[in-house]
Amino acid sequence: MYLKKHYKNLITHEIEEEFKKNDIPILDIGDSIKMSILIHEGNKQRIQNVEGVIIAKHKSQLSTTITVRKIVQNIGVERIYLIHSPLIKNIKIVRKAKVRRAKLYYLRLRSGKATRLKTKFN
Template sequence: MRNKYIENFEKAQTVEKNIPDFRAGDTVNLAVTIKEGDKTRVQAYEGVCIAKRGQGTGQTITVRKIGANGVGIERIFPIYSDSINEIKVVRRGRVRRAKLNYLRNLAGKAARIKELRSK
């Protein structure tokens, strides 16, 4: 059971951010602010959401993409972080699990996720 004061504070923090509804298996595109020295830039990070965890302002997602030379890259993003400007859902995946850790052992066509057909 969480403290009601903490819940009210977190609710006020999460209201201003527009987070789309997505789950594990969906391909997401994140606009991440990167600070290099005194300059800042926005970099796109697109990959498959393999896990979602936490609640409130502590909620995080793990996004996996395939980088150069077929190397898998995973990053954990706090959803309500100031460094995330925007989250877009590129495509919805049809999966039967909440955590897709098995994708780490798959490569190439075996690592594909079927697309969820909209009704």
């Protein structure tokens, strides 16, 4: 029984390594990031830049996701992105923040200057 599980894990690990991206920077909670995402509209493709703050991160090897929050026309917008998705072309860290929480869901209740995070300098 144990050997079957171990063998299955080896196979899935090999498959996941094939699709994993190696050029992703180390992302932490509270980082302000800028991402380039490939958007399909009909038969056309374009790259859209998205900028926001990482408020949550869920680690699960190939299906690792981040939740990015940004303010658009005074309305908070959150979106979950797969880090290893082929639609994400690049991720750039704009600013690192000093936070003491694993999830920054409290930012949903705040607006304006109250949503600012302390900058990490090292």
